[in-house]
Amino acid sequence: MNSVLDQLASDCLYAPEQDMWVRIDADGRGARIGATHLVSAHGQFMLFTPRPVGSAIDRDRSLGVMETGKTAMAIHAPLSCRIIEVNSAAVDNIHLVIADPYSTGWLFRIQPTQLESERTALLEVGEYREWLLPRLAEKLVPPIDDFYTEDFDIDPNRGY
Amino acid sequence: MPGDAHKLVIVLWSADPSRPTLAAAPFVYALAARALEVDVEMHFTSATVRWLLPGVADTAYTDAERTKTVGDFIREVKVSGVRLFACAMATHEHARDQSLIAECDGHAGAATVIAQTMNDATRTIVF
Numbered sequence: 001m002n003s004v005l006d007q008l009a010s011d012c013l014y015a016p017e018q019d020m021w022v023r024i025d026a027d028g029r030g031a032r033i034g035a036t037h038l039v040s041a042h043g044q045f046m047l048f049t050p051r052p053v054g055s056a057i058d059r060d061r062s063l064g065v066m067e068t069g070k071t072a073m074a075i076h077a078p079l080s081c082r083i084i085e086v087n088s089a090a091v092d093n094i095h096l097v098i099a100d101p102y103s104t105g106w107l108f109r110i111q112p113t114q115l116e117s118e119r120t121a122l123l124e125v126g127e128y129r130e131w132l133l134p135r136l137a138e139k140l141v142p143p144i145d146d147f148y149t150e151d152f153d154i155d156p157n158r159g160y
Numbered sequence: 161m162p163g164d165a166h167k168l169v170i171v172l173w174s175a176d177p178s179r180p181t182l183a184a185a186p187f188v189y190a191l192a193a194r195a196l197e198v199d200v201e202m203h204f205t206s207a208t209v210r211w212l213l214p215g216v217a218d219t220a221y222t223d224a225e226r227t228k229t230v231g232d233f234i235r236e237v238k239v240s241g242v243r244l245f246a247c248a249m250a251t252h253e254h255a256r257d258q259s260l261i262a263e264c265d266g267h268a269g270a271a272t273v274i275a276q277t278m279n280d281a282t283r284t285i286v287f
Binding site: 049051061062064065066067070071072073074075 | 188191192194195196197223227228236
């Protein structure tokens with residue numbers, strides 16, 4: 001098995017186009033979401049700027065911004081939702097998103113608003129591996145910024 | 161997004177080809193704004209209009225490691241949906257009779273920027 005694919009968490013659903021994972025609560029009313037480890041291929045993340053709690057976001061629209069040393073990119077919603085919590089630990093320490101993306105590096109707790117119709121767009125881990133395999137090369141374009149270290153001193157409260 | 165504004169106008173004025181390391185910031189701001197689904201225009205005024213001449217941006221690195229050129233940024237913001245405009249007067253002064261790169265969406269004048277700046281739905285940043 002490909003070592004990159006082995007890193008995918010087996011207890012998540014995946015939104016393939018958005019490179020996001022989803023863990024839906026047992027009662028279906030809430031979910032925790034985050035970025036897959038493949039997102040790190042875009043570069044070493046330095047800042048995570050979420051939209052505010054309470055924001056209503058349609059599927060595939062922006063939940064916030066991730067910034068690397070060279071670019072900024074949107075975090076796309078895997079489901080239409082309302083943001084009910086932001087992982088403040090990830091805001092304070094972006095390294096969590098890189099080092100532990102499927103656990104402590106989660107990004108948002110959300111309340112899905114159209115789960116019934118959108119659930120079918122999410123893939124189980126096995127389906128996601130199959131979807132991903134022929135696309136790995138394009139997903140894993142090497143980052144061009146390599147100067148970031150865990151000790152890089154950035155105050156997350158300053159933003160830009 | 162808090163507030164009513166949904167459009168950002170970025171005016172490049174001093175970040176011209178003589179100082180390419182200054183040019184990264186306006187493009188990164190544009191990318192961040194697009195990531196938040198803000199409508200973005202970049203206006204190249206004064207000598208910054210030369211970034212829109214063929215070959216100029218592709219040889220100007222924005223970082224000491226020489227990993228990313230202004231041309232890379234121009235293509236990246238275009239893909240993200242940013243519109244690029246050359247100041248008509250600056251073109252006359254700095255790029256007369258020269259064609260502009262394909263990524264440029266056309267010419268705009270000072271009045272275009274001022275009219276948008278006076279609109280409550282728009283915010284303007286000058287670099």
